[in-house]
Amino acid sequence: MFYVLCIILAALVGSGAHAEPRIPRSPAEVIAHLPQRPAILRADRNSSPGADTVEDSLEQVTQLMAQAHRTGDPRYMGYAEAVLGRIAQKPPLPDEVLLLQARIHQFNHRFGNALIDLTQILQHDPHHPQALLLQASIYQVRGEYALARQGCQRIRSLANLSLALICEAQVDAMNGRAKPAEKTLASLLTVADSLAPDQKVWFFLGYGDLLLRLGEVRRAEQLYRRLPVQDPAVRAALADVLLRQHRPAEVMTLLEGDRQQDGLLLRLGLAEKALGLASAGQTIAALDARFKALRLRGEVSHLREEAIFALYLKNDRSKALALARANWLQQRETPDFEVYWQAALANDSESDRAVLKKWMLGSGFQDDSLLSGHAARQEGAS
Numbered sequence: 001m002f003y004v005l006c007i008i009l010a011a012l013v014g015s016g017a018h019a020e021p022r023i024p025r026s027p028a029e030v031i032a033h034l035p036q037r038p039a040i041l042r043a044d045r046n047s048s049p050g051a052d053t054v055e056d057s058l059e060q061v062t063q064l065m066a067q068a069h070r071t072g073d074p075r076y077m078g079y080a081e082a083v084l085g086r087i088a089q090k091p092p093l094p095d096e097v098l099l100l101q102a103r104i105h106q107f108n109h110r111f112g113n114a115l116i117d118l119t120q121i122l123q124h125d126p127h128h129p130q131a132l133l134l135q136a137s138i139y140q141v142r143g144e145y146a147l148a149r150q151g152c153q154r155i156r157s158l159a160n161l162s163l164a165l166i167c168e169a170q171v172d173a174m175n176g177r178a179k180p181a182e183k184t185l186a187s188l189l190t191v192a193d194s195l196a197p198d199q200k201v202w203f204f205l206g207y208g209d210l211l212l213r214l215g216e217v218r219r220a221e222q223l224y225r226r227l228p229v230q231d232p233a234v235r236a237a238l239a240d241v242l243l244r245q246h247r248p249a250e251v252m253t254l255l256e257g258d259r260q261q262d263g264l265l266l267r268l269g270l271a272e273k274a275l276g277l278a279s280a281g282q283t284i285a286a287l288d289a290r291f292k293a294l295r296l297r298g299e300v301s302h303l304r305e306e307a308i309f310a311l312y313l314k315n316d317r318s319k320a321l322a323l324a325r326a327n328w329l330q331q332r333e334t335p336d337f338e339v340y341w342q343a344a345l346a347n348d349s350e351s352d353r354a355v356l357k358k359w360m361l362g363s364g365f366q367d368d369s370l371l372s373g374h375a376a377r378q379e380g381a382s
Contacts, residue, residue: 176364
């Protein structure tokens, strides 16, 4: 699931602390204390070369990916990619390997690479439900709704009808049929508890995103509170809806200790600034250094989050617009639209607003609360 993250908190626009990426002066300098190496990798390191089977490696990858989603720490996804790389050297790759590889690419916003892997799976098995669902989700993120809908429709079977209906409704919600989609998703609430845990998160966060765009903030919060708060994506979405309702103190309680994951740290910074806390300066400096380090490594992910950071915590409106514009070329979820729209407004850029208005007319995208002038809101994914 692609989780919402967009902040429209005009009261938070202000100056922020300056920070530079920390470049060590010698190999002996300690720059960070990393979490203990995962036990599964420690055991793997102590095994003899060639001892692991493909099945063993796939199990390691699955566990590490689950740890990445559970903790919000992207390093575990890096570990998973390294393990998977050992068994992904020689094509043709088994579908299980391709699917895990596609999920890692999707996590890292390498959508084109993920679609290549999924296409190979679907050439072998045109009705592979997991591949079809992930493919549809990626097409939806990129704003390619006709292709996303085709994927949803191909999932239809007796065993997967509920997933197909949820998938189609979420596409409809972004593609000119928001009200009918809401009715469909409401009718599917009765099957929500029978979904797998990750599918349940996908359903409720997607439904909540639609409700927020329709101005149903309290209903969205109620949905989010039906999910396990231990999930970082759920905490992010709940923090967003609390910030939208001017409840930053509750965000501080919710995210206490969540300073490792950039998306949650961003929300902490917004809450700290709303409360006028001195700790906001340290959080802004930490985020500044992290984003600059990303760009030094040549990475182009997290442009949305950096645009939000630039606009609301650094008051760098021109940089925010440039980042939001670049992010719009990669992905087109609700928060991508909203940060681009707000950055365009902040810079009085009619040309950028025209780009978004044209896209809205062509796609049928609907965001009532944004366009009706609500200034204090935040929506979350990552």
